[in-house]
Amino acid sequence: MVNLSLHTRLLAVASIVLLFFFGLTGLVLDKAFRDSAESGVRERLQTQIYVLLAAAEIDAGIMLFMPDELPDPRFSITQSGLYAQVVDNRGKPVWRSRSLLGSAFPVTDPVDIGQSRFTRTKLADDSGVFVLGYGVSWLIRNTEQRYTFYVATSLDSYLAEIKQFRRSLWVWLVAAAVVLLALQGAILRWSLRPIRQAEEALAAIESGEAETLTGIYPKELQGLTNNLNQLLVSSRAQLKRYRDSLGNLAHSLKTPLAVLRSATEKETDIAAIRKTTQEQLDRMSQSVDYQLNRAAASGSMPLTAPVAVKPVAGKIVGALKKAHRDREVAVSLNIEDPVRFFGNEDDLYEVLGNLLENAFKWCNKTIHVTAHNISVPETGRKKLELIIDDDGPGIAEADRELVLARGKRGDETVPGHGIGLSIVVEIVELYGGVISLAESKAGGAAIRIEF
Incomplete structure (x- = not known):
């Protein structure tokens, strides 16, 4: 397993989360824009339906009649991108706009009276369009006649609008992601600086340039650095006690050893030698016990359980x-x-x-x-x-x-x-x-x- 630094790990995780967030945000915004654009197309087509209904007349009281000139001139221009058609309740066309010349709407079921149907389909020439159908009825010679008004618009402008929006959206999202990643990297580097500072301080201690961790640390690290400093101080104090105890022990044994050497060299009375030897051995034993117990004392040690x-x-x-x-x-x-x-x-x-x-x-x-x-x-x-x-x-x-x-x-x-x-x-x-x-x-x- 690759041993990555904390900075690299945090930056990698933050980058993944950030990219996932921006990707999800882009998809959500794209979906919202498409829905909004389709809603706008539907509203515009609904307006055209109302225009056609206002222009429709009953010719001689026997049939539906549409004037040659409509308010929107695109209905009169071939392949203008705006099309209209009226069909009866059997699906038979009774009127088509001039713009639909050479093409036709696909045959669909009539739309219920007062209802509308918005779909995405293709014309006979395979061009994609949005189609809005609206069902109406006319009373002709005391007989109800049902018609469906269809208005369609080309997908070209819609697709161009979506393409332009996506280009702008992803350019801005990528730019924002790059800026935020750079900012996140700088923030992480600044946030992890106390850890690097502690690492440098430990290196200074190892090289003998310092005795304790120096510097100002955030409160999250103060407990750690304080305990490490206490541990260092305690370790040095204990080492000093060991050395002092060994020195004191050596010093305290000099006199008893000198007395024993003198007794063995000069004393001839065996009983006196035994007495002197026992006294000095007791004294030496006391000195050894005292210095060993003194050296073994730990003192206040951090990171120990109560x-x-x-x-x-x-x-x-x-x-x-x-x-x-x-x-x-x-x-x-x-x-x-x-x-x-x-x-x-x-x-x-x-x-x-x-x-x-x-x-x-x-x-x-x-x-x-x-x-x-x-x-x-x-x-x-x-x-x-x-x-x-x-x-x-x-x-x-x-x-x-x-x-x-x-x-x-x-x-x-x-x-x-x-x-x-x-x-x-x-x-x-x-x-x-x-x-x-x-x-x-x-x-x-x-x-x-x-x-």
Whole structure:
């Protein structure tokens, strides 16, 4: 199949529709003009019938008589194109105009009195004519005599008129079609210009000349171009996170490796070496977990389907209850089914998993989880507001700023909240959200997230 451009496809379809429309218009106008022309011929012939009726007389009261000179001189000129004939009720001619000399009307059935019959036929000399017959009756010697008056006109003038009209009609229609096709092509080219502009912008991005789609686009394309720009920004941000995480991981492993090298070279006590090795391995494991989780966070990604929050929270709570089966923890999920998270499902699992794991670790008996969607008027999008509170010891107000500090590595976090809460902070900031700590009604920690 030939891969045609949108411009070519639209122009081809528009051309076919336009040509079909003009062709149909031409046929309709041609038919209307022919009908109008035939109606005009009929009216003129009807007028001639009335002229003949006015001139007819009854000679000596016994027979129909037509004068030699009629109002229209064409009746007296041979082959003038205007002919007349009168026949009786048996179809026998009783009078013919001089113009009909050497020819005759074809014999037809008489026309009813007061009625007319308009036909297209041929004379005896094979010339085409329009014929109008009109039936009348005369009272002659108290006897009704029926006659049919026929008037005919040549088709030559009618056909010439039709030919001239068709020539003018199709010349104008073709000229109009050419102009409209040219105009349609220009309009399509102008209308599709934003698509070509977007194509050029994408080519500039591929060649490294630009980082995002630039320019002003119509509202039909704004959603697409905005999402593509967000996708490009998110992809670059994620790539940067991967690189930064690898660099941070390499940096964070230098110290533990140096300590291990020093212990193996200088330490002679096996127990001390084991202790040092275990400490540094734990530290290295924390650093690896932290940096991998930080790099895996997706952040706000366009063109992704929203995630239902309640099923995710239910799965995490079920898993944590099994892990803490020795404790009777009551978890209240105040989450309606329509509540959605407009982001990556793995990020939602990471945030809820870390927060609920901390809540299970520090609570006494109860945990409350509340979630609902809020609208952002500036962007027209929706965000998720998530509140998790427990009845544990809580977080001292003096420590809250330290707990939420950015850039903490595995060996710099607060015990009990460290890596997990640091990852939550990273993910929330990737979505442009906010996180805050407060005291719950039960005296424990209350964490509110909007992202």
